[in-house]
Amino acid sequence: MTELAPGAAPSQALTTPPGAATPQVAPGPAAATVASRGFWADAWRRLKRNKAAMMAATVIVLVTLVAFVGPALSPHAFDAIDWENMAVPPGGPNDHWLGTDRLGRDLYVRTLHGVQISLQIGLLATLVSLCIGVTWGATAGYLGGRIDELMMRFVDVLYALPYIFIVIILSTLFERGNIYVLFVAIGAVGWLTMARIVRGQTLSIKRKEFIEAALASGVSTPSILARHIVPNVIGPVIIYATLTIPQMILFESFLSFLGLGVQEPQASLGSLINEGAQEMESAVWMLLVPASFLVTLLTCFNFLGDGLRDALDPRDR
């Protein structure tokens, strides 16, 4: 995954034959198997104690509020051109609070517009990859044998190509600017690591007594998967999903930065940063405003993900 974020799982895991052993990507079986009401209460208490994570969560909520409410407070539309005020810096004697771009469009509204797109796409793509990854991994892990081997071999092959290549190939498939469809597609190939994690977890619990009990009382395979396996692997899934959101946000900005994502007059943090980088000699705010929003979002999501990992997987304490 994460060809963009360098936190990719070690490549060894790809090469061990599936079914040989629990892959190392699994963040420890302890997190999921001991899940109970006490576990969640415990995790919440640990999370509350983690100041960085709580602060990050607060900032994310605030930024989200500002992004969706803020544009209505400004008299300007995101694509309206103000001929009187082109490329004016922030804090000038006008109502462009964060200045304007080269075409006189309000940077405050455009940036918040970009944050909206980033957040929506981050969630959308993560949800898609979550659904596919959990289903794929739980099925492969539970059924085992030939099917497992085939399913995980498919994951290995997709893994071998840098993820961003798949993203760029996919971006040629759809009409340019149809960013939501594009990100459903990107989410649809972003489930590889999730599938591995879930498979590892499933392998570690599928011989447990409660599964045997369910089997003995004649529960069908799909409902064993849905009712018994999936709820028990939810811990690592939450951790990884939190870390997937910033990655998807990053992919969107990356594509838009390269001109393959959101198209004019729509704005995305990536396309704004690209415009800003070209103007930075004369108008540095055009780079700094969208860049600081992107950096804030990415850092907060990463801190929150790290905090959740510490809270839900107390192995390292």
Next chain:
Amino acid sequence: MMRYALRRILGVFPTLFIIITLSFFVIRLAPGGPFDEEQALPPEIKANLEAAYGLDRPLTEQYLRYLSGLVRGDFGPSFKFKDFSVTELIAQGLPISLLLGLSAVALALLVGIPLGTLAALRQNSPTDYGIMGVAVLGIALPSFVTGPLFALVFGLYLRWLPVAGWETGQLRYLVLPVVTLALPVIAYIARLTRGSLLEVLRTNFVRTARAKGLPERQVILKHALRPALLPVVSYLGPATAFVITGSLVVETVFGLPGSGRYLVQGAINRDYTLVMGMIVVYGSLTLTLNLVADLIYGWLDPRVRYD
């Protein structure tokens, strides 16, 4: 070991073949073609162009032709950069991209490992928190943000280094791109090194080494660090993949004439052969480097079983 290595090496080819086949057909599914310009070409001219490049043939025939060309090292002509073959285009840019990528990985190892070691030895001190805090930032910041910021500070304000551009043999032009590219890798390696060194320091053989009175320096450098670096070695495969994809952005930001930009331009222009060429070259590069990292890992860690 030999059998394991051989099997791994042979395993690369089927993967590469599947990647080539999948991407060939997926790219052709895309609406629009390389000759759809803003001003539509007369149908006869377009038909002639397509015939000249063999695009009027059935897709399977094009595919077989492409494969037989590949075997001979011929990536076909570029549709947009007329007069150039894809082989020529990539061969021009690849050395710069490789120089950029390898320097970044080398820099990341040289800086990341000492930083991680320092943080582990001073666990829970301000030094540790400082290094790890910066590491989170380094991982979170994408290179298309850090790149322009570095160019702004060190190029425009301080005037220490060129903002962008390239002159053959002038390494000054590489400094900012390499640092930009290496930053997240440095951060990640520092975190890996710290984590695994902390684990190793708690093991019995380190305690034994200390107990027999070895100087701390020797305990760390000779005994603890070597097993602690195994995760770093296995991260080298993903790291090179990351650096390769990162070079797409860094080359755009700093105006370097590497080959990374061809992937994006090819995708925008629907230049099928150029995109395919990039996928084949960069795909094999990633596969090879992953393989090398795996083999080194197997050689360093005798516990890896070869079956």
